[in-house]
Amino acid sequence: MRIKRAFVGLLAAAVMLAGIPAVSTPVMAAESATSATATQEVTVRKPSKVTVKSTAKKKAKVTIKKVSGATGYQVQYSTSKSFTSAKTKTTKKTSVTLKKLTSKKTYYVRVRAFVTNSDGSKTYSKWSTVKKVKVK
Numbered sequence: 001m002r003i004k005r006a007f008v009g010l011l012a013a014a015v016m017l018a019g020i021p022a023v024s025t026p027v028m029a030a031e032s033a034t035s036a037t038a039t040q041e042v043t044v045r046k047p048s049k050v051t052v053k054s055t056a057k058k059k060a061k062v063t064i065k066k067v068s069g070a071t072g073y074q075v076q077y078s079t080s081k082s083f084t085s086a087k088t089k090t091t092k093k094t095s096v097t098l099k100k101l102t103s104k105k106t107y108y109v110r111v112r113a114f115v116t117n118s119d120g121s122k123t124y125s126k127w128s129t130v131k132k133v134k135v136k
Contacts, residue, residue, distance in 0.1 A: 044070055044113045044125040052109045052133040060098045060133050062109055067125070070113035074124070077109045081130070101135045108132050 049065035062075050075096050078086035089096055101107060109132070113125045 042115055042123045044115050046125040047111045047113055047128045050111050050128045050131055052131045054133050054136045057136050058101050058103055062096050064094045064111055066094050067113040071116045074112050077107050079105055081108055103135055106132055106134050
């Protein structure tokens with residue numbers, strides 16, 4: 001096994017020095033299954049059902065149907081349909097209360113799920129359909 005690795009290393013070095021474009025690079029398998037790291041493309045489904053209700057003055061409650069495999073959710077809300085100057089809340093729960101809203105104004109809300117990858121980065125789903133609510 002070590003001879004194969006040495007040969008592959010020498011071959012790659014010779015190709016780089018000669019300036020010959022390599023067509024394919026041989027990949028050696030890991031010696032044990034636990035040390036191998038698989039790279040997979042992670043996808044997350046968008047939340048299928050989102051409900052928004054104004055529960056009290058200057059408050060609105062957003063409820064999300066759980067997405068399997070999701071680590072958390074991002075809730076974005078704005079008084080504009082195009083979400084200009086929108087505010088975002090991140091939560092791991094399936095419900096969140098939006099506070100300090102302006103009374104008698106219409107707010108637009110959308111939600112997306114995310115998965116935290118092993119390197120700490122996040123993979124996001126598409127945004128849910130936009131819901132609107134008039135705050136009490």
